[in-house]
Amino acid sequence: MTEPIVGHAYEIHSRNLEVAVYVGHRAFVGIREKFDHHYLFTEFGGDGTGTVRSVGRDLGPVPEGIVLYDHLEARCSVCGRLTSWLPDGSTPTPGRSIHEDGTELEDGAGTVCGDNRPLFDFLANIEKELGL
Numbered sequence: 001m002t003e004p005i006v007g008h009a010y011e012i013h014s015r016n017l018e019v020a021v022y023v024g025h026r027a028f029v030g031i032r033e034k035f036d037h038h039y040l041f042t043e044f045g046g047d048g049t050g051t052v053r054s055v056g057r058d059l060g061p062v063p064e065g066i067v068l069y070d071h072l073e074a075r076c077s078v079c080g081r082l083t084s085w086l087p088d089g090s091t092p093t094p095g096r097s098i099h100e101d102g103t104e105l106e107d108g109a110g111t112v113c114g115d116n117r118p119l120f121d122f123l124a125n126i127e128k129e130l131g132l
């Protein structure tokens with residue numbers, strides 16, 4: 001099998017996905033359906049290991065501007081700024097989220113991860129065209 005191209009969608013044979021975008025490092029992101037809920041899901045393989053058993057037809061590249069992640073970045077639930085994870089070795093969670101500029105989150109703030117809607121819509125469109 002030829003190496004899949006990062007950023008291209010493929011027909012794949014895997015445990016949960018039929019169409020998925022190759023995002024590199026053996027990871028494929030596609031739409032998983034579970035209990036009537038549809039969401040982006042990552043499976044690994046395509047090289048004889050993992051849950052992606054084989055990779056089929058190349059369905060073309062993902063349009064420019066769509067990021068190749070199943071979720072978008074985590075944002076602060078209070079101010080909406082991007083956050084990053086600061087490991088500090090504490091327990092039970094060995095670190096905490098802070099704003100990307102290094103400042104602490106507001107009191108009571110958490111983080112929210114948005115679905116990658118543009119990638120979801122791109123894949124949903126392909127599945128519709130293929131009659132899946």
Ligand SMILES: [Zn+2]
Binds near residue numbers: 077099106109
């Ligand atoms: Zn904030």
